[in-house]
Amino acid sequence: xxxxxxxxxxxGAWTAQRHVTALYxxxxxxxxxxxxxxxxxxxxxxxxxxxxxxxxxxxxxxxAGASVAVTYLRTSVLNGCRTALRRRARRGVPAGVLDGEHGxxxxxxxxxxxxxxxxxxxLESAEATVLLAEEHRAVLAAIRRxxxxxxxxxxxxxxLDMTEDQAADAxxxxxxxxxxxxxxxxxxxxxxxxxxx
Amino acid sequence: MNAVEERIRAAIRAAGDTVHEVRPLxxxxxxxxxxxxxxxxxxxxxxIWRTWxxxxxxxxxxLAIGVALVIVxxxxxxxxxxxxxxxxxxxxxxxxxxxxxxxxxxxxxxDTLKTNSPWAVVVGDxxxxxxxxxxxxxxxxxxxxxxxxxxxxxxxxDATTCFASAxxxxxxPRTWYLLRLSPGSASPARLTRLPIPPxxxxxxxxxIALSPDGSELAVALQPAGSVPESLSVYAVATGAxxxxxxxxxxxxxxxxxxxxxxxxxxLFWSADGRTLSFxxxxxxxxxxxxxxxxxxxxxxxxxxxxxxSGYVHGYQxxxxxxxxxxxxxxxxxxxxxxxxxxxxRVPSKCSAMWDNxxxxxxxxxxxxxxxxxxxxxxxxxxxxxxAEVLWSSPSGSAMLVxxxxxAESDPAGPQTNVVGMVEGGEFTRIPxxxxxxxxxxxxxxx
Numbered sequence: 353x354x355x356x357x358x359x360x361x362x363x364g365a366w367t368a369q370r371h372v373t374a375l376y377x378x379x380x381x382x383x384x385x386x387x388x389x390x391x392x393x394x395x396x397x398x399x400x401x402x403x404x405x406x407x408x409x410x411x412x413x414x415x416a417g418a419s420v421a422v423t424y425l426r427t428s429v430l431n432g433c434r435t436a437l438r439r440r441a442r443r444g445v446p447a448g449v450l451d452g453e454h455g456x457x458x459x460x461x462x463x464x465x466x467x468x469x470x471x472x473x474x475l476e477s478a479e480a481t482v483l484l485a486e487e488h489r490a491v492l493a494a495i496r497r498x499x500x501x502x503x504x505x506x507x508x509x510x511x512l513d514m515t516e517d518q519a520a521d522a523x524x525x526x527x528x529x530x531x532x533x534x535x536x537x538x539x540x541x542x543x544x545x546x547x548x549x
Numbered sequence: 550m551n552a553v554e555e556r557i558r559a560a561i562r563a564a565g566d567t568v569h570e571v572r573p574l575x576x577x578x579x580x581x582x583x584x585x586x587x588x589x590x591x592x593x594x595x596x597i598w599r600t601w602x603x604x605x606x607x608x609x610x611x612l613a614i615g616v617a618l619v620i621v622x623x624x625x626x627x628x629x630x631x632x633x634x635x636x637x638x639x640x641x642x643x644x645x646x647x648x649x650x651x652x653x654x655x656x657x658x659x660d661t662l663k664t665n666s667p668w669a670v671v672v673g674d675x676x677x678x679x680x681x682x683x684x685x686x687x688x689x690x691x692x693x694x695x696x697x698x699x700x701x702x703x704x705x706x707d708a709t710t711c712f713a714s715a716x717x718x719x720x721x722p723r724t725w726y727l728l729r730l731s732p733g734s735a736s737p738a739r740l741t742r743l744p745i746p747p748x749x750x751x752x753x754x755x756x757i758a759l760s761p762d763g764s765e766l767a768v769a770l771q772p773a774g775s776v777p778e779s780l781s782v783y784a785v786a787t788g789a790x791x792x793x794x795x796x797x798x799x800x801x802x803x804x805x806x807x808x809x810x811x812x813x814x815x816l817f818w819s820a821d822g823r824t825l826s827f828x829x830x831x832x833x834x835x836x837x838x839x840x841x842x843x844x845x846x847x848x849x850x851x852x853x854x855x856x857x858s859g860y861v862h863g864y865q866x867x868x869x870x871x872x873x874x875x876x877x878x879x880x881x882x883x884x885x886x887x888x889x890x891x892x893x894r895v896p897s898k899c900s901a902m903w904d905n906x907x908x909x910x911x912x913x914x915x916x917x918x919x920x921x922x923x924x925x926x927x928x929x930x931x932x933x934x935x936a937e938v939l940w941s942s943p944s945g946s947a948m949l950v951x952x953x954x955x956a957e958s959d960p961a962g963p964q965t966n967v968v969g970m971v972e973g974g975e976f977t978r979i980p981x982x983x984x985x986x987x988x989x990x991x992x993x994x995x
Contacts, residue, residue: 369576373574373576376574381569384568385566385568388564388567389564397568398572402574402575409576485563487560488559488563491557492564495557499803501830506557506561507561510554510561511561511562526859526868527887528866528885529867529868529870529886531887531905532907533869535886535905542553545553
């Protein structure tokens, strides 16, 4: 590599760093929230988001611009969540724990034992109780029981307010699938809430 | 927006809003070191997942079974019985009402709304709705899945001892049973333990499919840990593993957490048993069962992939899931949903969001991008909930299907929830006993 190449590489890396940092400041919090709703675990959610941004950084030169980057990030976070859910399902932890496990994470330094107990649904956390009203926790528990794709459809449509076409792009499925998954999820959540009431 | 939607939106936002900050992103300080950062993330993940990386216990020894095992090798290979043959064995012949191509008997999980108690299976008559038999699960267990041969008399069921929660039961060991039907006899259903090895604890059954002649069982498994998933073919009579292929996690569709029945709709045999197809959320691939190799990807052929194409002619319809492969190995069928194409249809009184439609599409491996409609539901003002193929004839020309929709005014409320047959562009309801509106795919086998 000659000096010109070296300068180009350094300039490219600096550009990527600047852009990715700016994107991180603008979108990381929103994506972490999205991942949290999917996974229920703040630490895992942050891992997924950081991996997505690091992936973006590595691929920066091959992406066409910031708008594509945001799409890439969103899809990458969803893929990361799917992978995490699949792994979690294999080790027997209920997927997308949005109530107890999240409460444990909010408790932070109170230790892994508490986290484990909450993940197993054996304890309630005061923080979770405060932060998430009973009404919300019942709904989130119902969402937790949905297959990942139905949960994704709900999150994209009702949290990110995406249109069906946008959600289909993010999920890499057809619009019909988004409609079907959303409708199926609504019906299932409604049914579970009625059964639980 | 209805009440359920509002509750979901509020709950999701409340959960998301509990995150107020994220830790800084550790981008590399020097150019060219981004690749190295990945290992940091991996190391972090490795710590997180270390606890479950240990291998699970080895599978239990194969149990030999005695003379009660019915040898099924003499079942006609791949044939779908005619109505008259089915009727001859029935205690109450109703064959005149039975379309020639459809299977007469089914096996279904019973009362699946019970989530904390064992599930039995019921044996029913497709056309009359009559219950021929109820088969109790093995002691201290519950049935968890079922798959049928082409003769509609031979089924393989799996059972597990876990039924305390939907999530846990997916990862509990499965044992295997043969169910033989003899309608009209003193013992219309006979259950026998099979020598197929039980699955290991922590392993998830991704899918099951009994070969058309009933002699072989295909089982897709996702073991615990970051190991590949596998597809194995077992000899039903001996329990011997005849072939095994492996592939990366995600090669075969994950059945999800709810409902919990093991999937009988991701693996598909051809009528001659020479090919076995499998699907994930975007692709359908086909293996030659006698072909070389052990790699699910490298040794299979991609026969369908999601590319955004659907059926557009008056209705815009797209497959809800990747399609099922009919036993001719050529036809693919799927339940589909979408909406009327407004330019060619008189506008309805419904809001756009709820003016939906559903139906069934067919593709051919020869032209996998060209969809043709098999049936389109023309009910208006509905939230389409689902359309699923439960069984299809070898050419896909006749199907048993499930349609489930709800009114615009209350999409989470009472549903139109019917099982029927689709043939010649017509839907005819059959008297299938639904379990109080529970989702039925994978909970019934024909």
